[in-house]
Amino acid sequence: MTLLHVSIAGRAFRRYSTYTAATLAGIFTNCVFGVIICFVYTAVWDQRPHAGGYDVHDALTYAWLGQAMIMTVAVWGGGSPDDLAERIRSGDVALDFYRPVGILGWYVAADLGRALFHLLTRGIAPTIVGAILFDLRWPAGPLTWLAVAASIPLAVLVSFGLRFLVAMSGFWILDSQGTKVLAASAAVFFSGLTVPLVLFPGWLQNVAVVLPWATFLQVPADIWLGQRSGWEVLVGLALQVFWAVALLALCALVLRTAERKVVVQGG
Amino acid sequence: MSLIDARGLSRTFTVYKRSGRLTRTRTEVHAVHDLDLAIEAGEMVGYIGPNGAGKSTTIKMLTGILVPTAGHLRVAGVDPSRKRRSLAHRIGVVFGQRTTLWWDLPLRDSFELLQKIYRVPPDRFRTNLAEFVELLDLGDLLDTPVRQLSLGQRMRGDITASLLHDPEILYLDEPTIGLDVVSKGRLREFLRALNAERGTTLLLTTHDLQDIEALCRRVVVIDHGTKVFDGPLSELHRQGGSTRTLVVDLVDEAPPIAVEGATTRRVEGPRQWLAFPADASAAPLVAAITATYNVADLSIQEPDIEDVIRELYTAG
Numbered sequence: 001m002t003l004l005h006v007s008i009a010g011r012a013f014r015r016y017s018t019y020t021a022a023t024l025a026g027i028f029t030n031c032v033f034g035v036i037i038c039f040v041y042t043a044v045w046d047q048r049p050h051a052g053g054y055d056v057h058d059a060l061t062y063a064w065l066g067q068a069m070i071m072t073v074a075v076w077g078g079g080s081p082d083d084l085a086e087r088i089r090s091g092d093v094a095l096d097f098y099r100p101v102g103i104l105g106w107y108v109a110a111d112l113g114r115a116l117f118h119l120l121t122r123g124i125a126p127t128i129v130g131a132i133l134f135d136l137r138w139p140a141g142p143l144t145w146l147a148v149a150a151s152i153p154l155a156v157l158v159s160f161g162l163r164f165l166v167a168m169s170g171f172w173i174l175d176s177q178g179t180k181v182l183a184a185s186a187a188v189f190f191s192g193l194t195v196p197l198v199l200f201p202g203w204l205q206n207v208a209v210v211l212p213w214a215t216f217l218q219v220p221a222d223i224w225l226g227q228r229s230g231w232e233v234l235v236g237l238a239l240q241v242f243w244a245v246a247l248l249a250l251c252a253l254v255l256r257t258a259e260r261k262v263v264v265q266g267g
Numbered sequence: 268m269s270l271i272d273a274r275g276l277s278r279t280f281t282v283y284k285r286s287g288r289l290t291r292t293r294t295e296v297h298a299v300h301d302l303d304l305a306i307e308a309g310e311m312v313g314y315i316g317p318n319g320a321g322k323s324t325t326i327k328m329l330t331g332i333l334v335p336t337a338g339h340l341r342v343a344g345v346d347p348s349r350k351r352r353s354l355a356h357r358i359g360v361v362f363g364q365r366t367t368l369w370w371d372l373p374l375r376d377s378f379e380l381l382q383k384i385y386r387v388p389p390d391r392f393r394t395n396l397a398e399f400v401e402l403l404d405l406g407d408l409l410d411t412p413v414r415q416l417s418l419g420q421r422m423r424g425d426i427t428a429s430l431l432h433d434p435e436i437l438y439l440d441e442p443t444i445g446l447d448v449v450s451k452g453r454l455r456e457f458l459r460a461l462n463a464e465r466g467t468t469l470l471l472t473t474h475d476l477q478d479i480e481a482l483c484r485r486v487v488v489i490d491h492g493t494k495v496f497d498g499p500l501s502e503l504h505r506q507g508g509s510t511r512t513l514v515v516d517l518v519d520e521a522p523p524i525a526v527e528g529a530t531t532r533r534v535e536g537p538r539q540w541l542a543f544p545a546d547a548s549a550a551p552l553v554a555a556i557t558a559t560y561n562v563a564d565l566s567i568q569e570p571d572i573e574d575v576i577r578e579l580y581t582a583g
Contacts, residue, residue: 090365098330098367100351101384
């Protein structure tokens with residue numbers, strides 16, 4: 001982290017903040033979906049009051065946390081990796097290799113700036129609306145809040161790693177749009193955005209909870225709800241750290257290969 | 268030692284081609300072969316050659332993003348591929364068809380980010396920015412997002428971006444491609460002033476002979492990875508036997524025009540094509556023709572860089 005990276009993040013934050021109408025429309029959409037999902041969950045937990053170990057308050061809170069995290073971790077894709085995808089498509093990426101600064105760190109910083117903006121707007125605003133409309137559960141104490149605060153940026157980093165890999169697929173297949181759609185469906189399903197992972201059937205749940213997408217929503221939500229407590233909180237954070245480090249290392253490796261390819265093939 | 272000093276510089280690529288269902292044949296492509304190049308500080312050199320001749324491979328090696336397979340290379344006293352990051356602070360790169368600017372950000376923001384990337388001292392940054400904004404007439408555009416700029420405006424932005432950190436060497440790849448005549452002229456004037464006042468060394472690849480004529484006293488021609496010419500432009504024209512063409516539209520049809528200093532190549536109705544040496548002036552020719560003939564219109568066709576190079580071969 002350097003001053004440069006802070007200023008990159010700041011600029012990314014500012015860039016998103018210029019689209020006020022889009023932000024407000026987005027918040028409205030999140031609220032509508034939050035309400036719809038709450039109706040569904042209310043019906044489900046009426047029938048099965050302790051489904052997945054959640055009570056109905058947990059479930060309703062989970063619904064709003066999901067809405068808050070959609071844009072913050074960019075479940076559907078987007079953020080700075082989209083800029084990279086565009087620069088790969090246009091060929092401008094060749095010039096990025098001439099700069100005396102690392103490409104990966106650059107894009108990480110830009111995406112963190114974006115994520116902060118989305119957290120403060122499309123994260124917090126729907127949560128407040130949800131809290132007004134429904135009886136939500138809040139983190140139990142300052143330590144839990146702290147764990148949540150640590151968990152969110154980690155979720156962003158893991159998601160960034162996946163999105164950056166998807167964007168880099170453009171180095172080989174020229175257009176990463178297809179990969180992006182594929183990755184988005186996997187992310188929506190395995191993040192537990194529509195159906196919490198705790199409702200997944202046995203074996204699938206066991207697999208899903210350790211996949212990188214589980215760290216987008218399920219891990220922070222379980223910390224928030226107190227479903228993870230004590231050591232389990234640390235285990236959850238450790239899973240996030242593991243995926244963040246592993247994916248970013250993979251990104252660096254793939255980027256080096258891509259660089260060799262770009263440099264050799266012209267541009 | 269020269270600022271750019273290459274001796275026996277070579278770069279070979281291994282290419283695999285499918286030759287059957289499962290077999291691949293391995294071929295070696297010599298993108299650059301045994302290139303000697305010495306460029307002194309303050310020179311403006313045109314680096315030309317047909318597509319695929321090895322121009323961008325050379326530039327990539329000079330900037331350190333591509334490692335040579337053989338030969339000796341020093342740029343500003345260092346081995347580029349080993350010291351790429353530190354060398355990046357001393358060179359500027361401009362590609363006519365690519366941009367280093369950030370699409371969504373106003374020009375000013377891109378420049379400020381570059382200041383941080385290259386760690387340009389604030390004073391130096393302010394002076395440089397003010398000067399380039401003035402010379403390239405960017406004042407009204409600083410707050411415009413790059414995506415809204417025209418090609419010519421964006422190009423001026425990219426040139427400014429490449430110069431904010433006071434590079435000793437500026438590599439320009441097709442800097443005038445796609446620009447209109449006025450923008451081309453202004454850009455050339457700027458580059459000339461840059462070289463004269465700051466002593467920046469320019470290495471310029473282009474297809475536009477007029478870029479070379481306006482800027483470069485020295486031309487290096489490369490083809491198939493090998494240097495085929497290194498010297499002044501006039502010498503290239505002489506060796507290549509290149510000619511300009513005067514197209515004369517007469518009022519009435521006439522037999523081929525006979526005039527000293529030119530030969531009539533083609534006659535088609537009232538239109539005639541006269542070839543004359545590229546380094547000669549068209550003025551006396553035009554005067555001689557208009558004195559004897561009833562001329563409706565005149566135009567001059569410049570020699571094409573490809574033609575010059577082609578003729579360089581057929582002549583040699």
